[in-house]
Structures are given as C-alpha cells and as structure tokens.
Amino acid sequence: MDQLNLGFALRNAWLIPAIPFCSFAIVGLFIAPMSKKLAGIVATASVFATAALAYAIAWEYFTLFPAGAAHPAIIPFSFEWLRYQPGLSVTAGIYVDPISVLLMVVVTTVSALVHLYSNGYMHGDEGFGRFFTYLNLFTFSMLGLVVAPNIVQMYVCWELVGVSSFLLIGFYYQKPSAVAASKKAFIVTRFADLGFLIGVLILGYQGYSSFPSLQGSIAPELVKYGVTNLQPIDFLYINHPLVLQSLLANGGTIMGVSLLTLAMVLVYSGAAGKSAMFPLHIWLPDAMEGPTPVSALIHAATMVVAGVYLVARLFPSFAASEQALLVVAYVGGFTSLLSAIIGITQDDIKRVLAFSTLSQLGYMMLALGVGTMAHPLGYTASMFHLFTHAFFKALLFLGAGAVIHAVHTNDIWEMGGLRKKMPITHITFLVATLAISGIPPLAGFFSKDEILAAALGNHFNVLFGVALFVAGVTAFYMFRIYFVTFWGPFRSHHPEHAHEAPFTMWFPLAILAVLSVIAGFFPMAEYVSIGEPLEHEGINWAIAGPAIGVAVFGIALAGFFYSGEAKRAATVAAAFGVLYRVVKQKFYVDELYIFVTKSVIFQFVARPIAWFDRHVVDGGVNLSGFVTRRSGANLRHLQTGQVQTYSVWYAGGALFILLVLWAAAMGR
C-alpha cells in the first residue's frame, strides 16, 4: 500500500459509510425521541460531512491517476469479516475506482441536498425524526453498496437499501395505499433478488473452484493496489480476464446456455428488479406513495441506479458473455420505450416522473448493453447519463415536491398557472425539464448524445432508433407536465393559494439546477472508462442534430397540445379511444400480475399445496400426537399408586426372567 502514497481522505475512506451509519444510530436511538429539529440538523450535517469526504476522495483519486491515464481500482481499506475456511473468507472494505467515486459523489451530493430539502418539506410532520433516521440508514446502505469490494458486501447492502426503500415508501403507514406500495416494492425486488442470489452462488462457486489454480497469477499484481487478501468473491477476481476465460472454458453449458451467461442473466434479474426493468417495473410507480424527497433520493437518483451500477461493476463478466449483455441492452431499450409511452398518459405528476425515471434507467441499461470491452463507449455513456440524470431527476422530483407542498395535490389537472406563484420552482423545474429533454447545452444533451453515439457506433441500429424515438417522447411528456403545471389558467382552487417554497427547499433546487446545467461539460470519457481510457470526442453533429430535432419537435408538440386550456389534448386522447385507455392503464401489466398470481398461482399451485400441507403433513403430525396421547391415556391405568401392584409386576417380572434363564440353561 505504501507504494501508492494515499492522501488523508483515501486513507480514511472507511468513514464514507461509517459517518451515516453512526448518525443513523445516534439520531434514531437518542436524538429523534428528544428533539425533532436537532435530529434533522444532525442527520443533515452528517451527510454533508460525508459529501465533503467524497469530494476529497474524488480529488485524491484523480490526482493519483490523472485524467487520460489508466484508472485501476484500489482498495485503501479492508478487513476480514467472515472466515469460512482457508481460501474462502468474506472481506468488507472500500473499493475505489472511477465508477465508485462517481457514485459516491452523486449519492452524497443528492442525499445531502435531499436531507436539507426535507428539513423544509417534512416540517411539522409527526414522523420527522423517524424520517431522518431512515434517510440516514438509506445513505449508509447505498454508500456501503457503492464501495463494496466483493459481491457479498454488495448483496448485503443491496438488501439494506431494499429495506430502507420499503420503510420509506411505507412512511405514511396510516395510509393503506402506502403500505400496499411498500409491500409491493419489497416483494417484487426480493423476488428479483432470488435470481441475484443464485447468480452470486454460481459465480462464488466457480470462483472458489478456479481460485487455487489462478490465484498465483492474479494476486501478486494486485498487491500494490491494496489487495492483500484476494478472495474468490472479490470483483477484482470475478472480473479478471483469466478467471472469465477459465469459466468460459470449464463452466460447461446448461440447456444450451453457457454457465457464465446463465449466472450473469440471473445477476441481471436482481439488477432489473432494483432498477425496475420490464417486467419487474411495476413497483416503481407505486413507490411514489412515499414522501417526495424519498422519491427524489431513492426512486430517482440513487437506489434505482444500483441495478445499473451492478451491471457496470460486473461489466467485464457481462461483456465476456455476449448474450447476457444483449439481454441487458434489449430489455433496457424495451423498458425505455414502454415507460415513455405510458408516461404520456399519466396525470399524477410524480407518476409521470416515475415513468420517466424508468425510461431513463432503460436508457442507461441500453447504453451498458451496447458496449463491448473493445468499444466500451456505452459503459462511459451509461455512467455519464447516471451522473447527469441523478441531478436533473432529483431536481424534477424536488421541484414536484415543492409544487405538491404548495398545492396539496398530485394531480396535474388541479394545478396550472404556478409560473407566477412559484418563480424559483418554475425556473429550476424548467431547467431540469430542458435537461432531461436533451436540449444543449444542458446536462442531459451530452449524456444522451453519448448513448446514441455508443448505440450507433456498435451497430445497434434498432436500439439507436428506439433511443432516438424515446428522446422525442421524453421531451413531449416532460413538457406536457411542465405546461399543465406551470402555464395556463388555475385548473382548480388549489393553486390560488400557492406560495413559494421556503429557503431550505428552494436552495437545494437552485444547487441542483446549477448542476443540471454544468454537469454535461464534465469530460467523463477521460475519467470514467473501462480498459484503455477513451479519447474525449467532440459532439458528433450527425447524431446530435437529429436528437435535438426530435426533442424540439416533442416540445413543440407538447406546447401545441397543452398550452392554455389544453382542449386539443382531450380531443386527440378521445380519438385514440381504446389505445389511449390501454396505455393509461399501463398496458394492464399490473392486472396481468394480479391475474397470474391470484388466478393461476393461487388457484392451481398454492391451494393444492395448502391442502396437502393441511391434510397430509399436518395430518401426519396430528396422527402421531393422537397415537401418543391415546396410548398414554390407556397406559396410565397401570399406574395405580399401589405399591403392592408394582410389587406383583416386579416379582412376576423377576420370576419370568428367572424362568427364561432357566429354560436357556436347560436348552444348552
């Protein structure tokens, strides 16, 4: 480790998850019951401190490995956590490489701003202290996930963010819909994580088998990056080309699919659950039942990108199995298209944003899927989009939260005309909307452009077309809610009494708006790449031109339909008839799930199993109990309490044994 000469922040990188955890424990146990206000302040301050540390780490890491050079992963801190046997133990530690630095910065920044914002948004709420406790817990878990050096730590933290998400979606536990939504989110993601777990087990087992023969050629070269105790479940081992080669050569095939592909697809199912890819996307729109800051932090900027992050983290493994990466790409593209179309028809402002999140997550997955180890532009593009999306989507949600806070409704058709009432919110929301629509020079333009370039560069023409189309649709539905919310007349009595958000709320909006403007100028390609660093290419106007074109067209269309009274929109919706209704009902995917689970699985699987359990399994247990009781009841009559009766038995028994012995002696 000494060769690397780490700075202060990197040496103390363990503080990154430790600070939010300590704050979570202290706030939750001691401060929240005492003083709500103090709980908010302490929780917020701790996350700001973590953010400062994350910036310092980013600074030191990129000083150590400057832009344009190779960026190896380093492990400045690790300890043995669980030891199973020699050659297999689980370490916990801090893994620092470009994407974990990127995520650290994004998570701590958004989390800090959301904490600050929540001080205003949740003001006066009964569960104020509880809210901040959960937010801290989430921040800890997410950072633990981001810095995980091995797949087990990642899995543990993965479930922890799932739990925090569950707790926060169900924050208003008095509301049945919130409880149902939290259960839905947890069950769907847990169901997906089953695949993840099996994938982890396959990878772990294969790693463990190949470890003795490959360790010698891999471990020494990693020592100088701080890996003193390489384990078969470490990402550095799993992603190593030698290991992947050996797995491809020796893994064999199952049902015509190589074991590596199978493992990666299973891992991807976990990622798809967390990142809400079709068909596991159903939980995310419902997750909007949680408080809006939660939607901004967890269900837009950070937790839902954990799936993208996981795929990026295991990118070499995915790339080694080309089919798995194709699955990632096409599922991503399809999700992005589907949810963008649904987004057009929704009336709840947060649901529209949720579908837009789904769509953008699909974009990121698509970008990863079109990358290869030889042409990894997609990898960089995906991380770039993750970076910019975190800012403008958090801004959109927080802006929507400010609006909801002011008008006390989620329905865009009860808003309208808020432009003058809430000028700061209006401007920041407009910035974010332009950013997500991909209008230069805002952040979304650059990252989207890079994704499109990546898709076209690797000859995924269909996906390129889908992505381009989705860019237009995105611009359309985003400006739809923008126009309906902020322009036109007051559509109900709610907006008349609206007022601008307090400082703690508009300040984070302003910061995020600035970030949404400048984030796109960050030369991502020089910092985040896999394999050899990329040249920072300029904008390819042959791709950017059409992208801007569809975005402007989408905006113009939205303006045409939805400015003013928005009468034209209703006419068009009526003209589409059935189609419109199907889209508005989200293609009946939820109903399909209900049908499959309730009518098929319940009726034909669960019921017979329940019958078998009740009558055969329970019956067997009851029978043995019954037999024991009955024989006991009968045998108890032997216990008369009469010493003489016992004596008779005793004497008779003695005599009997005597006779037997005697007979035996005679026979011999």
Place this chain on the structure above:
Amino acid sequence: MTEFLAQHTPTLTHWLYLSTLLFSIGLYGLLTRRNAVGILMAVELMLNSAALNFVVFNRFCAPATVDGQIMAIFVIAAAAAEVVVGMAIFVALYRYRGTVDVNAMDTMKD
C-alpha cells in the same frame, strides 16, 4: 429320635428348600397383606430367609470362616433398624390418616 436325626442330618438342599419356603411365604405376605404391619412382618420373613442362606452357605461351602454368620448378624441389625423406622412411620401415618391400610396410601398417583 436323636439317633435318627444324627443319621439324617439335613443337607444344603434341605436348607435351601426351607429358605425358599420362607422367602415365598414372605413374598406372598408382602403382596397380599392389607395391613402395613403385616407387610413389615412379611418383609422380615424374606430378610430372614436371606440371612439363613448366608449361614447355610457359610456352613457347607466354607466351614473354616465365619463371614456368612457375620453377614447374618448384619442382616438382623439392619432389619431391626428398619422395623424401628417403619413402625415409627406407621404410627405417624395412623395418627394422620386413622388407618394403616396400604390400599388407602395411593395419593402419589395423582
């Protein structure tokens, strides 16, 4: 008569028949008596049969020693002590329950 007896001294077998008889009478008494005092007497019979065995085996198998006779004295001493304790219990029981009928002594069952 004395001459007849001198000529027909009882052998080991005879003594063992006697001992078995004593033991069986004692066992029968133990199993059938209702009165606790009777049971105690039956037990005494059984103990005596055992003591008799000791003496008889000593006499016929190892006449040079007195081990068996000493054991017999031990048995008598133990039996005496047992009777003292047993009778004390019965007296206490009689005061408490008004009877020494063992069929009434079945409260441990429940």
